[in-house]
Amino acid sequence: MPNTKLGTLHSAALVESRVEGLYITEQNVIRLLQLSGGEEPARRLLNFLSKWDELFLLTGDDLDDLEEAWTGKLRAAEGASASSTSSKFYVLIEMRTFMNTLWTIVREITYLAVSEAAFEIIVKYANFKIQHDGAN
Numbered sequence: 798m799p800n801t802k803l804g805t806l807h808s809a810a811l812v813e814s815r816v817e818g819l820y821i822t823e824q825n826v827i828r829l830l831q832l833s834g835g836e837e838p839a840r841r842l843l844n845f846l847s848k849w850d851e852l853f854l855l856t857g858d859d860l861d862d863l864e865e866a867w868t869g870k871l872r873a874a875e876g877a878s879a880s881s882t883s884s885k886f887y888v889l890i891e892m893r894t895f896m897n898t899l900w901t902i903v904r905e906i907t908y909l910a911v912s913e914a915a916f917e918i919i920v921k922y923a924n925f926k927i928q929h930d931g932a933n
Contacts (some may be wrong), residue, residue: 807900815905820886823914830922833835839922846911849889857882858911867906888909 799807806900821829830839846852855863890908897903911919 807902809902812902813897814868814902815903816867817905817907818860818864819909820918821909821911821915822884822914823918826911826915826918828918836902836922836924839919840925842919843923843925846887846889846909846916851889853888853890854885855888855910857884857886857910860888860908863906867904885913887913887916 808833866924890906892904892906894902894904
């Protein structure tokens with residue numbers, strides 16, 4: 798980084814790209830719900846997911862492709878992906894750009910991915926009751 802009279806220059810081309818994802822799948826959802834307390838946390842999770850208009854329905858392979866396009870790295874090279882599948886996930890994605898403490902520009906995607914099968918288990922754990930309007 799060159800220093801000038803007016804300060805230090807930092808190239809905007811030097812960017813760190815990250816992807817962080819949390820997968821809730823059929824294999825881990827029951828343990829997650831048990832650890833968090835069952836019915837009430839399941840209801841909060843469903844309410845959280847339902848408040849967003851921007852949920853995507855993507856396959857695990859789509860998420861792997863997104864990560865590769867964003868970071869330029871193929872996850873399979875680092876180890877098996879938790880998502881390498883054609884299973885479908887409800888996905889909430891957030892993108893942000895910031896400078897870290899080393900003044901490196903960081904662009905980051907974070908996401909929560911809930912498989913369709915896990916979603917059904919969460920609905921069952923939430924134990925929502927169907928309310929009737931009383932009219933027959």
